Amino acid sequence: ESFQQATGLADFYWETTYYQHPYHRRSLQQALAEAEGYLFFMHGWTGSRRIWEKLPIQLAVKNKRLVCFNLDVNGFGNSPFLEETPSAEQCSPAALISAVDHWLRAINLWPAQSAHETQPFYLFIGHSMSGAALFFKDITGWENENYGFYALAPALFCNDSQRRAFFKTMGLVGVNLPPSLNAIKNSLAPHVIEILGNGASPVVKNEHLRIYSQTTFGTIAQVIYALGVSADMPHRTDWSRFRVALGHKDKIVNLANTLDLLEELNFTSDQVKVMLGDHYFFSFGEDSPASHGQNRQCLIDDIQLFCRQLAPKAAKVDQNHYNNEYNVHKV
Incomplete structure (x- = not known):
């Protein structure tokens, strides 16, 4: 109930993904206790x-x-708002990432539990709407945590008055x-999905269409x-925990404007990747x-590298032993 009051969300849905050895099954609790890091995947507008x-x-x-957590956020999927039309404040980029923090507290995943020999890291990976939300995360209480952000095609329009x-x-x-x-909403669906999902796999396009169809127009529009309406510049003194990847012909997020914004925020060249592709430059299907x-494999490699940089030193030694022990039985 306190979560609902704080976020305006009726529910918050997630799925966990972690490795299971064929002969040594682990519970989620055991996987969490053994984890060197948690990855949180957050989708964009009308996604899941x-x-x-x-x-x-x-x-x-x-x-x-x-341990990977796939989240439904900001009124989409199985995380609807209490009201058919939430307030703009409840579904802003800052509110989205704040709701994730409330959820982390609610399930006792943050602050990190002292049972760990080494504290696990937190890596937040957001696309589009959620990529923008990462820039507005409140880091109060995170001073002693190990964390990072990877924003894919972040929908930041601070310096893009036309798109705003x-x-x-x-x-x-x-x-x-x-x-x-509602007929107007339904008639817009194919056009919206084509712009949003250009170049994406059929699975991604169909999922956007499904979520668009089931979500209240109040949530979609708000x-x-x-x-x-969010014209505020993100404020942070240290952006070193961020990585950003962009598509070179993204029709939603303008490449030149975003690069200008990142330069203004004092990002460095090694924090930013530009890949050949559209808004879903990391999704690959038959069309x-x-x-x-290639982008998808590059992204996997880059996330792995980021994880290694974030991982505690003691955990890095353990990881080599852990991987060698189970090397024969990969799934």
Whole structure:
């Protein structure tokens, strides 16, 4: 109940992914106790935990001491708001990541439990809407934690007045439409999904269409409005914990504007990757550009590298032993 009051969400849904040895099954509690790090995957507007496809599984197989959490956030999927039309404050980028913090507290995953010999790291991976949310995370209470952020095509429009105006107007129109005009919402679906999911796999496109169809128009519109109305620059003195990846022909997130913004925030070149592709440059299917398949592998490698950089030194030694022990029985 306190979670609902703090976030405006009726529920918060997640799935966990972690390695299981064929002959030595582990409970989630055991996997958490043995983990060197937790990865949190957060989707974009009208998405869900399913847009990540097999990415969490691939990472869990490569590093058997990771626990991946696939989240439904910001009113989408199985995490709806209490109200059909939440307030703009409840679904803003800052509110999205704040709700994740409330959830971490509610399930006792943060602050890190003292039972660990070494504290696990937290890596937050967000796409589009959720990528933008990472930039607004409140780090109060995180001073003694090991954590990082990986933003994929973050929908940050602080310095993009054209896109801000577009999203704000679209949101206002949608919020003010009566429920009886659902036909308008449905007629827009194919066009919205085509722009959003250009180059993505059929699985991702179909999931966006499913979520778009089942979500109240109030939520859909208000989240767009919140992205458009948020002109505040993210404020942080240290951006070294961030990595960002962008698509070179993203129709949602303008490449040049985003690079200018990152430069203004004092990001360094080694924190930013530009990949050949669109908004879903990491999703690969039968109609996707060949570069998307390469991007996906590049992203997996980069996340693994980031995990190694975040992992406690003691855990790095243990990881080699752990992987060697189970090397014969990879799934």
